[in-house]
Amino acid sequence: MDSQELRAMQAPIKARYKETPDAAVITLKAQGAIDDQSISCKVETGRAIAAAGLHPLSGGSGLELCSGDMLLESLVACAGVTLKAVSTALEIPLRAGVVRAEGDLDFRGTLGVDKEAPVGFSAIRLSFDLDTDAPQEKIDQLIKLTERYCVVFQTLNNKPQLSVATNRA
Numbered sequence: 001m002d003s004q005e006l007r008a009m010q011a012p013i014k015a016r017y018k019e020t021p022d023a024a025v026i027t028l029k030a031q032g033a034i035d036d037q038s039i040s041c042k043v044e045t046g047r048a049i050a051a052a053g054l055h056p057l058s059g060g061s062g063l064e065l066c067s068g069d070m071l072l073e074s075l076v077a078c079a080g081v082t083l084k085a086v087s088t089a090l091e092i093p094l095r096a097g098v099v100r101a102e103g104d105l106d107f108r109g110t111l112g113v114d115k116e117a118p119v120g121f122s123a124i125r126l127s128f129d130l131d132t133d134a135p136q137e138k139i140d141q142l143i144k145l146t147e148r149y150c151v152v153f154q155t156l157n158n159k160p161q162l163s164v165a166t167n168r169a
Contacts, residue, residue: 003091040064057107068121072101078152079126086145092138095131124156 001009017024032043032052039060040053053064060066080099087094103124109117128146130139147153 001088003089006085006088038064055107058111068103068105071121072103072124075101075124075126075150075152075156079128079146079150082150082153083128083142083146086149087142090138090142090145092134092142093132097131098129100127100129101125126153 030043032041034041038053040051043050043052050070051064052067052070054060055066055068056062076099079101080097083097083099084094086092101124103121105121106114106117108114109119128143132139134142147157
C-alpha cells in the first residue's frame with residue numbers, strides 16, 4: 001500500500017470522525033476464563049485461545065504465556081503497525097525493520113516478598129532497527145509520530161482511568 005492508497009482508505013473515516021466525534025469512540029473488550037485445574041487464564045484473542053499463567057520467576061511452568069510478555073508484545077505490535085502506517089503516509093521508504101520492547105520487573109513486588117519493591121514494570125524500553133536511506137530528520141519525525149499515535153505506547157505513557165468490578169457468576 002502506498003501513501004495515496006492509505007489516504008484514500010482513511011479519508012472517509014477521518015471525515016466521519018470530524019463530523020461525528022462519537023463515531024470514533026469504541027470500547028474494546030478482552031475476556032478470559034480462569035482455569036480450574038491450574039494457575040492460568042485462557043484469553044480469547046479472536047483468532048485463538050491464549051493461555052496465560054505465572055512467569056517461571058513467580059513459580060510458573062513457563063508453558064503458559066506471561067501477561068508481562070503479552071503487554072510488551074502488544075506494545076511491539078502497536079508500535080510496529082503505527083510506524084509502518086506513518087512511514088507509508090509520509091512516504092518514508094523502509095526496506096525492513098525490527099521493533100523491540102523490553103521491560104524491567106522485580107518479582108519480589110508481585111510475590112509480596114518486599115513491600116518496597118514495585119509491582120509491575122519499573123521501566124519499559126522501546127527500540128526500532130530500521131533499514132532505510134531516509135535522512136535522520138525524517139527518521140526522527142517518523143519515531144515522534146509513531147510515539148504520538150501508538151495507542152499502547154500512549155496508554156502506558158498516560159495512565160488511563162482504571163476501575164475494577166466484581167460480579168458473582
